[in-house]
Amino acid sequence: MAAPDDGILLRVEDLQVQIGTDDGIIRPVDGISFEMPAGKTLCIVGESGSGKSLTGRALMNLLPDRMKITRGRVLYRNAAGQQVDIGALPPRGPAIRAIRGAEISLVSQEPMAALSPVHTIGQQIEIVIRQHLGLNRKAARARALECLNDVGIPRPAERLDSYPFEFSGGMRQRVCIALALACGPRLIIADEPTTALDVTTQANILDLFKKLQAEHGLSILFITHDLGVVADVADQVAVMYLGKVVERGPVDDIFHDPRHPYTQALLKSVPTLSRQRVHRLAAIRGMVPSAFARPTGCPFHPRCDHAIPGVCDQREPPDIALGAGRTASCVLLEQAKPAPARSAASRSAVHG
Numbered sequence: 001m002a003a004p005d006d007g008i009l010l011r012v013e014d015l016q017v018q019i020g021t022d023d024g025i026i027r028p029v030d031g032i033s034f035e036m037p038a039g040k041t042l043c044i045v046g047e048s049g050s051g052k053s054l055t056g057r058a059l060m061n062l063l064p065d066r067m068k069i070t071r072g073r074v075l076y077r078n079a080a081g082q083q084v085d086i087g088a089l090p091p092r093g094p095a096i097r098a099i100r101g102a103e104i105s106l107v108s109q110e111p112m113a114a115l116s117p118v119h120t121i122g123q124q125i126e127i128v129i130r131q132h133l134g135l136n137r138k139a140a141r142a143r144a145l146e147c148l149n150d151v152g153i154p155r156p157a158e159r160l161d162s163y164p165f166e167f168s169g170g171m172r173q174r175v176c177i178a179l180a181l182a183c184g185p186r187l188i189i190a191d192e193p194t195t196a197l198d199v200t201t202q203a204n205i206l207d208l209f210k211k212l213q214a215e216h217g218l219s220i221l222f223i224t225h226d227l228g229v230v231a232d233v234a235d236q237v238a239v240m241y242l243g244k245v246v247e248r249g250p251v252d253d254i255f256h257d258p259r260h261p262y263t264q265a266l267l268k269s270v271p272t273l274s275r276q277r278v279h280r281l282a283a284i285r286g287m288v289p290s291a292f293a294r295p296t297g298c299p300f301h302p303r304c305d306h307a308i309p310g311v312c313d314q315r316e317p318p319d320i321a322l323g324a325g326r327t328a329s330c331v332l333l334e335q336a337k338p339a340p341a342r343s344a345a346s347r348s349a350v351h352g
């Protein structure tokens with residue numbers, strides 16, 4: 001079906017992912033909704049176990065065995081301008097294979113796991129190009145060279161014949177990004193791509209994503225637990241907690257006017273140069289509960305300083321609309337008025 005171009009590349013509606021385990025069924029992604037504007041970066045942020053990675057994989061219909069999408073839609077506007085529900089496609093069928101790796105590609109945290117140790121990086125990039133773009137060997141090699149060049153690998157013509165172990169961690173992540181770029185994708189899902197890297201290399205890789213976005217008009221879904229990374233790269237933010245998107249909106253609104261108690265607590269737990277001098281950091285009390293021990297009502301209520309007994313432990317909070325593209329799910333906000341529009345102020349709260 002042809003879709004009107006409203007600037008939204010991907011619209012996730014009420015998405016739920018279920019896992020059948022030996023101990024029962026769990027729902028690590030439990031009815032989430034958000035939109036990805038074309039050519040922008042959306043960060044999904046939250047603590048470990050909040051369901052960020054499985055959300056990213058569900059968007060590519062690339063879930064591990066025993067997991068499936070049980071509710072909702074992943075509406076993607078493809079290169080031909082048609083709207084496709086990715087979640088409804090057979091996970092191993094030709095339709096999703098034509099999208100995965102070609103229009104939507106994945107960069108994960110551990111480059112060594114994504115690359116074959118026994119093939120040169122040239123061979124690995126060329127095979128993807130030949131598969132999806134149908135180019136001959138010579139043209140595929142030229143395209144692979146262009147990709148290595150694009151991601152800043154020095155002496156790219158020589159490095160095409162190197163094996164992954166011959167690269168440093170940061171250069172290996174650049175190779176993975178080159179692989180993800182090889183077929184000219186429209187959306188890159190980057191799952192904690194800098195977590196395993198030292199701080200300087202991390203900053204270089206974040207700059208690379210920004211450069212590639214500016215040059216190729218890429219949309220990027222960036223999954224991270226690090227609010228410093230969010231402040232650096234995000235246009236839009238979705239905050240996840242225990243399988244739910246508890247707050248979402250433009251990055252400046254999330255940093256300067258967080259409305260959900262979980263977002264507020266996350267921000268208070270981030271060191272800043274000015275805050276370090278005068279305040280102790282506030283850790284969020286307690287732990288993210290196991291997916292098997294999901295609290296009733298609001299999933300955050302056992303750790304929330306503002307929880308109202310008899311309400312937050314009983315009632316699932318509704319998504320409250322707080323302005324354009326802005327929602328938060330908390331009963332405390334039910335009487336809230338839309339926040340005033342914010343200017344693109346600095347995100348110095350995290351950068352210090």
Ligand SMILES: Nc1ncnc2c1ncn2[C@@H]1O[C@H](COP(=O)(O)OP(=O)(O)OP(=O)(O)O)[C@@H](O)[C@H]1O
Binds near residue numbers: 048050052225290
């Ligand atoms: N293979 C699996 N089998 C059973 N449960 C799983 C599996 N993978 C994930 N889960 C469950 O789903 C939850 C969400 O996992 P997910 O990897 O999406 O979290 P995350 O927010 O990306 O955290 P992290 O940063 O630690 O990966 C986990 O806490 C776990 O309960």
